[in-house]
Amino acid sequence: MPTLDQRSEILLRTLIERYITDGAPVGSRTLARHSGLEVSPATIRNVMADLEDMGLIISPHTSAGRVPTQMGYRVFVDSLIQVQPLNQGTMMKLEGELVEVQNRPQAIEAASGLLSELTRLAAVVSVPGSTPGSGFRQIEFVGLNNNRVLVILVTGDGEVQNRIIYTERVYSDAELVQAANHFNEAYTGQSLGGVKEKLLREIEQDSERMQQTMRTAVEMAQKLFAAGDDDKETLVVRGESNLMDIPDLGDMHTLRKLFDAFGAKRDLLHLLDESMRGPGVKIFIGNESGYEALEECSVVVAPYKVDEETIGMLGVVGPTRMSYERVIPIVDITAKLLGNALTLSD
Numbered sequence: 001m002p003t004l005d006q007r008s009e010i011l012l013r014t015l016i017e018r019y020i021t022d023g024a025p026v027g028s029r030t031l032a033r034h035s036g037l038e039v040s041p042a043t044i045r046n047v048m049a050d051l052e053d054m055g056l057i058i059s060p061h062t063s064a065g066r067v068p069t070q071m072g073y074r075v076f077v078d079s080l081i082q083v084q085p086l087n088q089g090t091m092m093k094l095e096g097e098l099v100e101v102q103n104r105p106q107a108i109e110a111a112s113g114l115l116s117e118l119t120r121l122a123a124v125v126s127v128p129g130s131t132p133g134s135g136f137r138q139i140e141f142v143g144l145n146n147n148r149v150l151v152i153l154v155t156g157d158g159e160v161q162n163r164i165i166y167t168e169r170v171y172s173d174a175e176l177v178q179a180a181n182h183f184n185e186a187y188t189g190q191s192l193g194g195v196k197e198k199l200l201r202e203i204e205q206d207s208e209r210m211q212q213t214m215r216t217a218v219e220m221a222q223k224l225f226a227a228g229d230d231d232k233e234t235l236v237v238r239g240e241s242n243l244m245d246i247p248d249l250g251d252m253h254t255l256r257k258l259f260d261a262f263g264a265k266r267d268l269l270h271l272l273d274e275s276m277r278g279p280g281v282k283i284f285i286g287n288e289s290g291y292e293a294l295e296e297c298s299v300v301v302a303p304y305k306v307d308e309e310t311i312g313m314l315g316v317v318g319p320t321r322m323s324y325e326r327v328i329p330i331v332d333i334t335a336k337l338l339g340n341a342l343t344l345s346d
Contacts, residue, residue, distance in 0.1 A: 002054040004075075010035055011047050012056060013080040016068045020321050023247060025065025070286040070320065073298070077283050077324050084325045086333060090118060098337040099344075104128075108236055111304075111314055111338040116239025118330050121318035122262065124301075125236045125338075126272045128311040136195050139183050141176040149176065171216065179216040235265045235272075248319035254296055258317070261293035272313040275301045279310075281332050286320055296320065300327050302335035306342050314338065 004012065014035040015026045028044040035044075048066055051057045056072035059065070068076065086094075097114060101107040108125055115123035142150040147170055151163045171179075187195045240262050243249050249258070261267050271289055275282045284299040294317070301315030315331050 002056065002075075007037060007039070008047055008051060009080055010037060011044065012051055012068075012072065013076060013082075015048075015057060015066060016072065016076045016080075019067055020323055023321065025060055025067050027065040030065075070288070073285045073320055074288075077285070077328075081325050081328075083328055086329050090330070091333070093118070094334060094337055098334075098341045101341050104342060107338055107341045110341075111334055112236045112238040115314065115316055115330065115334055116242060119316050119318070119327050120239075120242050120245075121316040121322065121327070122240045122243055122258075123236075123238045123314070123316050124268055124272065125314040126269060126312040127234050127236060136187055136190055138188065139180055141171075141180050143171060143173055143176055175216055235269050237262045237265070237268075243318065246319050248321050249296065257293040258297065261291065267291040267293065268317075271299065272301060272315070275313050275315075276303060276310050279303065281328055283324070283328075298322055298324075300324070300331050302331045304335040304339040304342070306339055311342075 011031055014031055018026045018030055018034060028041045028048065031044050031048075032039070032041055037044075048057065051072075052059065052066065054071075055069055056075060057066040058069055060067055094114060097110050098107065101110050108127055112123045112125045115121075115125075136153075136155060138154040140152040142152065144150055144164070147167050149165050149167055149171065151165055153163070187198070190198075240259060243258060244255065249255055267289075271284065271291065271294075281300065281302045284294070284301075286298070287295045289295075289297075289299055296319065297317055298320045299315055299317050300322075301313050303310040303313050305311065314335055316327060318327070
């Protein structure tokens, strides 16, 4: 990222804040009025030219004003943003509705609804696949016809999940038994989240160095977790219609791609899963997400935890011209309150 002097930082922050508020290209006169700097319009125009050369702003069409680029937004959220604390009314609403929940599904529904309502954006919440801390107890693989395998997964609290996966080739009964034995010996007693992380590391290893039994077990598990991504219950999406009222996303082709992504949910789930690798709020701007449907959007997500273990992610999807300073604390606090609610409900 480019290094900016204090004057350039102030002008870039002011430009982005005005553009987020007004939705129109920002000119030097507007910057002179709102930046608080005692400099001439000519000086401001020179700084704007420098910021444009750095790729932080652009001048759309023949307009005299400028708008931020994706890189400009990134500099803004990383180092220039002035996050607003939640007002008392918003905090009371979040606490009131999330403290009263009685069970996990109710808590997930409440959190997603609140996020959508308070931000006026589309809210997404990943749903944990099992009770946190219950751990993994046993897995069995049963061969079926047409390259299908029935996976029987037993968690530590006795919950049984059955899924059918599709494999690249037919496996013998002996291979499936050996793979299950390896899986059970390697992962019994660990959380499902921990199992998945270790499997991802194994998948990245050189497959030629892995024993055949391990390769079979890894393939079975990889298919199992991929199958889980197709389960519509693993991701809750609320407030998609809010995006129809946002001019930046008014193009029907853009909206159609977004709604297709919400319907399929696979890309969103993968993005949330990637976000679980580190703490705190994460912001994906434009094509940083890696998905075409989100290239004109920003995604703000945060983890929610039970007993210090991250079990899911929640966040919002909206235009790159979103009010980051207001949205970030809403997402952050909602994640913390959801974690607290799930701890109490369990």
